Amino acid sequence: MAKYLLSLVLIFALVSTSFKIDGGDKAKVKFKKGMITVNAENWANYDFKLAENKLYMTTLSGDDFMSISYYSFGTGEYDQNGKEKTTNYQVLNFYNEEIGTFEVASTKKGIVRNMYNSNVLVEGKVNWENIKKFKTKYSDNISERRFLTK
Secondary structure (H helix, E strand, O other): HHHHHHHHHHHHHHHHHHHOOOOOOOOOEEEEEEEEEEEEEEEEEEEEOOOEEEEEOOOOOOOEEEEEEEEEEEEEEOOOOOOEEEEEEEEEEEOOOOOEEEEEOOOHHHHHHHHOOOOOOEEEOOOOHHHHHHHHHOOOOOHHHHHHOO
């Protein structure tokens, strides 16, 4: 029995060191003073307009390429304090007629992380083909759920 447990522990140790269990490969995203950094390197610029509840993004060279609008709606469910639970989502608007707007359920850091991993910006330039793939992968019709929850 002791040999069995020892071999099980040894196998687990080998497997856990071979794979990144804790998501260690996750890109580190920061928003600070109009600059978005990914893994400590400048990636894009942003401008957040509180009155519009909108974040505008540009390439490092200043080319506008998208905006993110923040929305939420009540789910019809309530927590123990009587406050209605909400669903948050974002509408991404890429400034390209072929791509247009679409909805995602993610945080702004999650959106940037997914864009970074999808190579939306390559060498500081917008890659519209990769944005099309990004849209296909992450687009979700969240606002439609608003009417299904009431």
